[in-house]
Amino acid sequence: MSFEIPADLRYLDSHEWVRTTDGSATIGISDFAQDELGDVVFVELPAEGDEISADDDFAVVESIKAVSDIYAPVSGTVTAVNETLLDEPELINEDPYGEGWLVEIDLTDESELEDLLDADAYAEQIE
Amino acid sequence: MPVPAFGMSRQTPLYQRHTDRGARFTDFGGWEMPVEFDSIRDEHDSVRETVGKFDVSHMGEIELGGPDAPELLQRLTTNDVSGLDPGEAQYTAITDADGIMLEDTVVYRLPDGETYLFVPNAGHDEAMAERCAWIREEWDLEATVDNATTDWAMLAVQGPDAIDRFEAVAGSPFDLGRFEIGERELSGVDCLVASTGYTGERGFEILAPWGDAPTVWDAFDCQPCGLGSRDTLRMEMGFLLSGQDFDPEDEPRDPFSAGLGFVVDLDTEFVGRDALEAVYEEGPTAEFVGVKLIDRGIPRHGHPITTPAGEEIGHVTSGTMSPTLGDPIGLGYVDSEHASADTLVRVVVRGEPKKARIRTTPFVDR
Numbered sequence: 001m002s003f004e005i006p007a008d009l010r011y012l013d014s015h016e017w018v019r020t021t022d023g024s025a026t027i028g029i030s031d032f033a034q035d036e037l038g039d040v041v042f043v044e045l046p047a048e049g050d051e052i053s054a055d056d057d058f059a060v061v062e063s064i065k066a067v068s069d070i071y072a073p074v075s076g077t078v079t080a081v082n083e084t085l086l087d088e089p090e091l092i093n094e095d096p097y098g099e100g101w102l103v104e105i106d107l108t109d110e111s112e113l114e115d116l117l118d119a120d121a122y123a124e125q126i127e
Numbered sequence: 128m129p130v131p132a133f134g135m136s137r138q139t140p141l142y143q144r145h146t147d148r149g150a151r152f153t154d155f156g157g158w159e160m161p162v163e164f165d166s167i168r169d170e171h172d173s174v175r176e177t178v179g180k181f182d183v184s185h186m187g188e189i190e191l192g193g194p195d196a197p198e199l200l201q202r203l204t205t206n207d208v209s210g211l212d213p214g215e216a217q218y219t220a221i222t223d224a225d226g227i228m229l230e231d232t233v234v235y236r237l238p239d240g241e242t243y244l245f246v247p248n249a250g251h252d253e254a255m256a257e258r259c260a261w262i263r264e265e266w267d268l269e270a271t272v273d274n275a276t277t278d279w280a281m282l283a284v285q286g287p288d289a290i291d292r293f294e295a296v297a298g299s300p301f302d303l304g305r306f307e308i309g310e311r312e313l314s315g316v317d318c319l320v321a322s323t324g325y326t327g328e329r330g331f332e333i334l335a336p337w338g339d340a341p342t343v344w345d346a347f348d349c350q351p352c353g354l355g356s357r358d359t360l361r362m363e364m365g366f367l368l369s370g371q372d373f374d375p376e377d378e379p380r381d382p383f384s385a386g387l388g389f390v391v392d393l394d395t396e397f398v399g400r401d402a403l404e405a406v407y408e409e410g411p412t413a414e415f416v417g418v419k420l421i422d423r424g425i426p427r428h429g430h431p432i433t434t435p436a437g438e439e440i441g442h443v444t445s446g447t448m449s450p451t452l453g454d455p456i457g458l459g460y461v462d463s464e465h466a467s468a469d470t471l472v473r474v475v476v477r478g479e480p481k482k483a484r485i486r487t488t489p490f491v492d493r
Contacts, residue, residue, distance in 0.1 A: 038163055038167055038355070039166050039167055039168045039450075041425070041448035042423070042424070042425050042448060042455075044424075044477075060477070062425050062448075063167075064167045064355065064359060064448055064450065065162070065163075065167060065355050065358070065447075067425075067427060086423070
């Protein structure tokens with residue numbers, strides 16, 4: 001099975017992705033992660049204004065069979081949460097890099113991005 | 128992410144079929160079993176709406192024969208086996224001397240009338256064969272005990288269309304009543320077919336000779352289902368899962384607390400009888416109940432159940448988002464005084480108390 005791994009994103013080895021634009025970052029989980037979890041049925045997200053820290057868990061995604069903590073690839077202040085997921089958690093399965101995004105944050109320290117995997121390194125890891 | 132534990136796992140005779148079909152595997156009771164073929168939701172819906180097939184060859188089979196086989200089973204199990212006619216099956220429990228459940232199982236009296244067969248839960252076959260041998264020794268019985276787990280593959284075909292599928296494959300009407308077992312030929316293979324299951328739907332289970340399992344599996348052209356949907360289907364019905372809803376180490380429960388009082392016959396002599404008579408007379412202190420969340424969240428194994436004031440009264444042993452209802456449901460134990468239907472409680476999910484109600488099972492009408 002092959003998984004989509006967009007080249008313009010950075011990844012954490014625990015299968016979260018981050019997309020950056022001008023000091024803000026969007027975070028979600030990878031195609032591989034949603035496939036491993038199976039049917040996503042519940043999402044618990046932080047609130048706007050919450051601080052999240054790199055490598056700490058900040059959200060929970062539950063499928064029918066499993067509960068998974070989601071880790072922050074980078075640190076920052078939450079500026080938006082994807083509230084659509086509360087009613088349509090299946091968007092994570094259907095569009096993990098698009099409508100299935102979890103939160104948007106203001107980056108605290110852009111240098112943290114350098115510690116993340118690029119698409120090639122992440123692809124190697126899930127092989 | 129859960130990591131499958133490979134290595135020493137046992138494989139069913141359908142392992143290659145499942146691999147070819149792209150199944151995702153998990154270790155269950157020491158067996159490498161398909162957890163999901165397509166999606167748990169799709170597999171679940173197939174069984175509720177049409178038909179699905181399961182490989183349940185991880186279930187053990189112990190065969191008992193000889194003149195004292197009925198007495199051995201009477202000593203082993205809590206229910207009364209003396210009323211079983213040839214071709215009949217019975218749900219029952221196996222307890223230790225303290226009345227703690229070791230197994231829930233089905234005892235079949237095979238159509239020959241001589242042989243009895245029961246199906247221990249996955250990975251318990253050796254322990255149960257030893258237990259039978261111990262009872263034989265202890266009460267000086269004349270009986271044979273044969274662990275036939277790898278002689279028999281077990282398949283389940285379940286769903287509203289299951290009976291039609293049977294008749295198409297067998298070329299004869301499905302004439303087994305509830306909890307009956309008969310010899311039937313399926314695709315040229317001599318099988319035992321029983322009108323039993325674990326989903327709440329109409330359907331049947333097949334015992335097929337180990338090596339012939341692929342032939343029988345292929346004869347039923349329908350959605351293959353893994354242990355994931357087997358779990359959600361049984362949870363909607365409030366059926367117990369060994370090792371999770373009861374376990375002699377981690378969740379020691381007597382059959383009355385586990386809702387299985389109907390399989391305990393105190394007029395028979397079995398291991399644990401005296402302990403269970405005491406439970407019966409005093410009433411169980413905790414009861415197995417359903418719980419449905421009102422707030423957002425999903426009850427999961429180990430979550431505490433409290434009163435609205437926060438007093439702990441029990442815990443969840445199984446839970447999921449019900450695919451049929453779209454509601455978060457759980458099973459678990461609460462103190463008897465809080466066990467009546469509709470009681471408002473809290474399920475503590477990751478430290479947060481969530482509003483919930485006690486429910487009688489099944490959660491779905493069947």
